[in-house]
Amino acid sequence: MTQQVTTQLTEKLPRLSRARAATVRPWLLLAPALAVLAVLLLWPLVRVFLFSLQDYGLREITTGEPNWIGVENYAQILATPELWTVVLPNTFGFAVLSVAGTVVLGTGVAVLLASLGTFWRTVTSSAIMAAWAMPAVTGTYVWVWIFDADRGVFNDALMSLGLLDDPTNWFTNRWTFYAIVLLNVIHHGFPFVAVTVLAGLLGVPKEMLEAAEMDGAGSFRRFFSIIVPQLRQVFAVVIILSTIWDFKVFAQVFLMPGGAGSNRSVLNLGVWSYVESFGQNRYGFGSAIAVLLTLLLLVVTAVYVRTVLAEEER
């Protein structure tokens, strides 16, 4: 049928014009989108790199004149002790813990959901959707409110249980600060993992699981020997996407008390870049930090693109 239609089509239209339309038309359709991407995403990426090689401050922004200093910004970043003791540990440590937490919790919830009846599965997945839909900004404010030093419900509860004598400010300490960010990010991030892994779980052939059960494999054994290999692709995508998202966590840190630069011990790469640029007007220095963050993400992204396109072109 298709074959027949195609031959009729080719007979109907002059050969040359049809071929030309087929080569030109996709580019015409793509042109507006590509123009937007080029001007508003690719050119800025080039520019942030160019800024990073300059002493780019308010004067340069106003006059538009370049002020090249080579790789001095990068040298200065690498020579900042804070980079090694604070910024990188905060960025990497947080990314590792939150990806692990998100993926483990999300997978656990997916397994739980798969074992529930229709009613409870609907109830639970709706609740998960609510957590997912919470915008980062409002979600962060809610956590800040819960953990507020003077009036927050967390301190209140600990004190009435006798676990705490005086109200504690959890935001001044680097570890408790990031524990709250972790809670916030996992709460917001695990639903995506749960929904995605659940979709994958429901696709695993029941016969395989039943056969393994017959052979005496326990539920852990069944999970790691059958489900995990079957869902390799799903796990790869979920882990990589979470890594990308958690590396560049910004609002969840920036909006916390002290997170916008006043507490130097909680800086991560993204926030550091922002406060140097827009707080100190050192746009060149901030750009160099942003370039480093982008390069780190690019490595993870390369793995992601390969994983997804491998599936695409199968």
Place this chain on the structure above:
Amino acid sequence: MSTTRPLVRPDAGAVRRPQRRPYGRTSRRSPLRQLGKGVLVALLLVFTLFPVYWMLNSSLDAQAGHTNSFWPAEPTLEHYVFVLTEGGFGTFLRNSLLVALGTVLVSSALALLASVAVARFRFRMRTQILMLVLVVQMVPLEALVIPLFVQVRDLQLLETLIGLVVVYVALALPFGIWMLRGFVAAVPVELEEAAYLDGASWGRMFWSVLLPLVAPGLVATSIFSFITAWNEFIFAMTMLGGATENYTVAIGLRSFFGVHSNDWGAIMAASTIITVPVMIFFILVQRRLASGLTAGAVKA
């Protein structure tokens, strides 16, 4: 523990146990297992819903910020009234709505055209373009905000809503193309060919055949773009600067934070107003969102 009442009929599942589980393992429906599952579900519900509940609770309690209670001690709508009148949140809502709708209109149109190109045509560089669309989504906003601030400044669009729309279109476009591509690809080519056979031009086919069939995908993509613009924080904060009258909801919230004390009742009421439309939209598109992100890795 054995005295706890089972959550299902005691005989449920007992009949099939001998044949199905010859090794005498605990049945899936054993009371103990059901109880464990019930506890896990309860914990999960508390963890996921507590922040949402606490936001609603504080927004409805006149005592919020003074004494904590697990239901509104003094139920009131005064925080909502304050936020929407004196708080100026009505203006922020209007701004966010304008910006989000502008973003949806422009980005959906551009994404539709581009997705038809990558889903329907085989041409040189097609894979490279798909790759580009994927890669640009991963660029951190912290890296874009500096050059885009300069660019928007040069265009004299700082502190304007149009400046924000321009940026948000770029942010929403790549995912929009990626998502719509799947919908376009799902339309049977035979339908298009039938339209050609009936003498329709390509443009006619696009309007009368492709567009109606892709409409659900267009709705999903639009909702996604809407949420992106509605929630965005870093560009709004940077580019709107001191132009309070142009603030969007995400940064308008900050006006309820004081130097010495914060008006938590108002902050939570405003947060609720921001969150509710997103939650409704989200429930409408969540399945599409997940599958768009994993892009074929899951066959649901």
